Amino acid sequence: MQETPRKGTSKEAAVSEVMGVVLLTGIVIIMLSALSTTVFSMEGPDDVPHTNVQEIMDISEDTIYLKNSGGEPVSTENLRIIVNINDRKYEYPSSKIYESLGNSSLWKMGDTIKINSMDTWGINLRNNDKVELFLVDAPSNELIQKSTLTCELQKKPDLSLCFTPMGDITDTSISGKNNKGYGDNWQVHHPDGHDNPNKEIKEEEENRNCTTYYPPLGGKINTSIYQELDFGIKPTAHGIRPGDTFCNATLTIIYYTHDASYTSFKLKFYDTTDEHGNGEWKYHKEDLPEHNSDFEPETINLTDYINTPADLANFKVRIEAARGDTQANSEKGVMIDYIGLLLERASNEKE
Structure with a gap:
């Protein structure tokens, strides 16, 4: 006996599929509504200053x-x-x-x-x-x-620096009196008990704010009579780091010697031998020339001696001279108007 298919079955299945799609669509709409409500209720980002x-x-x-x-x-x-x-x-x-x-x-x-x-x-x-x-x-x-x-030198490692004495100026040619020196604006001093400078020399000293060193007589240097200028450099304050080396160290001195009576006129500098500042005084190999007519500059290359931060931290110089005449004359002092050390860091340290 052949069974006839029931028509109601396919209709009920079609209704179930439609209802499922409607329910899913409704759920999606509800979720999107909730999400949009959350998103649009959030505040925008704060305005960060530029x-x-x-x-x-x-x-x-x-x-x-x-x-x-x-x-x-x-x-x-x-x-x-x-x-x-x-x-x-x-x-x-x-x-x-x-x-x-x-x-x-x-x-x-x-x-x-x-x-x-x-x-x-x-x-x-x-x-x-x-x-x-x-x-x-x-x-x-x-x-x-x-x-x-x-630091500035780390930003510009090829930066060159110039230092002038910031420590004591010790002058044993007069009375052991110390004077503070600040580059080309030093304090003028005239020693007690020494022949008074004539008016012209005194005015020149006062106008230029220079220091004066009075060499001993007799034609020979007395190492206990000198003018010492302490640079008082703090390398780290200028961005110079441990291990840095220098490609150029040039000392410039502007001075006046008045006449040609000097038998010897030498520059002495302190050269360190270790990182603790221990070292010795050394003479520059050549005598400084006399400047008899006016204040003139001289440059001395000290690159072979100043090549570490320790050398720089302990750097100081002395002027030692001797006059060949036998009569004391205060006009014949060495007047130093300016002294400065130009320093450049070595090229292999540049970044």
């Missing part, structure tokens, strides 16, 4: 300078300054930022924030310290700028 900051680190003063050199003003209340020194984190508080800007609530273009690490954190900045700077926008916690700070 500012160009110039950083300078001066280890001689333990100070970091931050200059706003362009871009948007930054609210001091919203600014965080974080400094990592040798992987230790330090933060410069917003109250200090406010004070550094002269009690201004905005860090505007041209304004400089000055951070003294010693006063703020008790940290002495050294030449080989690893120093990283992070400027952060506090509301968004987004980074404004990140920098690695270095």
Whole structure:
């Protein structure tokens, strides 16, 4: 007996498929609605200031300078300054930022924030310290700028430097009196008990702010009678690191000797033999020439002797001379108007 198919079965199956599609579509619509509600209810990102900051680190003063050199003003209340020194984190508080800007609530273009690490954190900045700077926008916690700070000579390793005496000037040709010397602006001194200089020489000394060394008579150098100029150089304060070497060290002296009565006129310099500053005094191989008509410069190449930071840290010079005449005359002193050491770092140290 042949069975006739039931027509209702296929119709019911079709209805079930349609209902399934409708339900799935409804679920998708509900999920999309919920997602769109969540997305559009979220706030947009905070406006992070776009500012160009110039950083300078001066280890001689333990100070970091931050200059706003362009871009948007930054609210001091919203600014965080974080400094990592040798992987230790330090933060410069917003109250200090406010004070550094002269009690201004905005860090505007041209304004400089000055951070003294010693006063703020008790940290002495050294030449080989690893120093990283992070400027952060506090509301968004987004980074404004990140920098690695270095000294001036590390930024420009081919930079040449010029040093003038910053330590004592010891003159044993008069009365053992010491005088502070600062480059070409030295203190004028006239020794007690010595013949007074004539008016012309005295006026010349005062106009030029020079020092005067009075050589002994008799034609021979007395090594206990000299003028010593201590340069008092701190290499790390100028960005010079341990291990650095120099390709040029040239000493320039501007002086006046008045006449031709000198039998000997020598430059002596201190040459170190180890890193602890131990060494010996050495003479420059040639006598210095007399400058009888006016103040004139002489240059002496000391590159063979000044080639390490220890040499530089202990550098000082002496002037020793002798006159052939036998009559004391204060006009015949050696007047030194300027002395300076030009230094250039060796090419194999350039980065």
